[in-house]
Amino acid sequence: MLSPGNVVERYEVERELGGGGMARVYKVRHVALGSVHALKVLDPELVGNAELRARFLDEGRIQARLRHPNILVITDVVVAPGVAGLVMDYLEGESLDKYLANVKQPPSPDEVRDIFRQVLAAMEFAHQHGVIHRDLKPSNIFLEQVHGRRVVRVLDFGIAKVSDKLSDAEGRPVARPGSRMGTPQYMSPEQIRSAEEVTVRSDIFSLGVTLYELATAQPCFQGESDAAIMEKIVRGEFVSPDVVHPGLAPGLRTAILRAMALEPERRFASCGEFAAALVEEAPAPVRAATPLRVPVTRAPVAAPRVREPEPDGNEPTFVPRPAPVQAPAARVVEARPAPVRLAEPKPAAPLEKRAPKLAKKPAPPPSEEAEAEQEEAPPRGKPWRWVLLFALAGLVALFGSALIGMLSGGSAPSAPKGGAPVTRPGGSPGTRSR
Ligand SMILES: Nc1ncnc2c1ncn2[C@@H]1O[C@H](COP(=O)(O)OP(=O)(O)O)[C@@H](O)[C@H]1O
Numbered sequence: 001m002l003s004p005g006n007v008v009e010r011y012e013v014e015r016e017l018g019g020g021g022m023a024r025v026y027k028v029r030h031v032a033l034g035s036v037h038a039l040k041v042l043d044p045e046l047v048g049n050a051e052l053r054a055r056f057l058d059e060g061r062i063q064a065r066l067r068h069p070n071i072l073v074i075t076d077v078v079v080a081p082g083v084a085g086l087v088m089d090y091l092e093g094e095s096l097d098k099y100l101a102n103v104k105q106p107p108s109p110d111e112v113r114d115i116f117r118q119v120l121a122a123m124e125f126a127h128q129h130g131v132i133h134r135d136l137k138p139s140n141i142f143l144e145q146v147h148g149r150r151v152v153r154v155l156d157f158g159i160a161k162v163s164d165k166l167s168d169a170e171g172r173p174v175a176r177p178g179s180r181m182g183t184p185q186y187m188s189p190e191q192i193r194s195a196e197e198v199t200v201r202s203d204i205f206s207l208g209v210t211l212y213e214l215a216t217a218q219p220c221f222q223g224e225s226d227a228a229i230m231e232k233i234v235r236g237e238f239v240s241p242d243v244v245h246p247g248l249a250p251g252l253r254t255a256i257l258r259a260m261a262l263e264p265e266r267r268f269a270s271c272g273e274f275a276a277a278l279v280e281e282a283p284a285p286v287r288a289a290t291p292l293r294v295p296v297t298r299a300p301v302a303a304p305r306v307r308e309p310e311p312d313g314n315e316p317t318f319v320p321r322p323a324p325v326q327a328p329a330a331r332v333v334e335a336r337p338a339p340v341r342l343a344e345p346k347p348a349a350p351l352e353k354r355a356p357k358l359a360k361k362p363a364p365p366p367s368e369e370a371e372a373e374q375e376e377a378p379p380r381g382k383p384w385r386w387v388l389l390f391a392l393a394g395l396v397a398l399f400g401s402a403l404i405g406m407l408s409g410g411s412a413p414s415a416p417k418g419g420a421p422v423t424r425p426g427g428s429p430g431t432r433s434r
């Protein structure tokens, strides 16, 4: 245990920053340069253990290889009698576990994505360089404040597993036997069964548990003992994150559950894939491609629910009517009838006042069919014209026959040629003799 003012090699201790089971981290100042750093030293009782000391210093070598903006930089190694230490950039800010301990409600989905996108970028890089972290959890993720901007850093590659790509022809990670186990709450089921079983997908499981905690502000696995917690992990027993936080974005829920799948092959294959799922997480518009539209002429009176075929070809099921996404033309309407509005009652205008309006209304131009019909149809007249015509013809005939009678000198009208006797009212039938 170091105290303020202690000097370790060229570094003077200012204060303690944190620490776990095997090491402690201090804020230190370089005595010659005055620069501020963090110094992580192995606990004094463990320094004597050569294997532990070697493994601890390995962390420095592994992390020093990983130059990435979201991975804490190791700048130096300090080895002195009774001391083994790693010198690192000093980070201003707080670790994710401390941040989560202080939040009153779950961070917003945007904040969750902003933090986690950076964690995944760091781990994608580490994995691509053959390094599996094996101890990913909130206390190993740091939220640094750089000129008011948040930069996320992944720390503590102390139990990382390294694949030596130069010596392994197939590029498989090479396990170092006897490595320390991870923290039970964030360990993958396969890591619990065997520390040597870890793969990239084991880190992805731990990241899923971490994302669960970040997005809901509640730890995923809790129990009275490490054994109880590990049993839950192996069985996949946990409360769904959307139950813990009902406001959880659906895409975040999906990503968490996929990352935490019991079988490694069902998880994301890489942190890049995991990150892509977070970007795509905005929920797609529900069935936007098939908005319900019905021709105007056939609009049903009411259709509160829509029958749509199931994508897998099963029997169609009733689903809630989707909101229309496009309303392309006036010829297409929603199946749901428009709400009936009762118009304000207006006093009826007097008939004579309304009539001119009707008269002014221009007649619609006749259609071609109507015109053709008009040409073929017989001329139409009004019936009284025919009556007048017949009366006139009768008069002319009467007047004509009287005139002929007068000219021929007889008083009796002549019978038509070869015709029947003409009956005169009040007279006897007569015959015309020659
Ligand atoms: N470079 C750093 N700058 C500031 N704080 C740090 C730094 N490194 C670690 N810490 C703090 O110390 C804690 C423990 O560090 P870590 O490397 O995780 O040690 P351990 O192996 O004991 O878990 C971190 O959670 C963080 O709060």
Ligand SMILES: [Mg+2]
Residues within 6 Å of the ligand: 020, 139, 140, 156
């Ligand atoms: Mg740690």
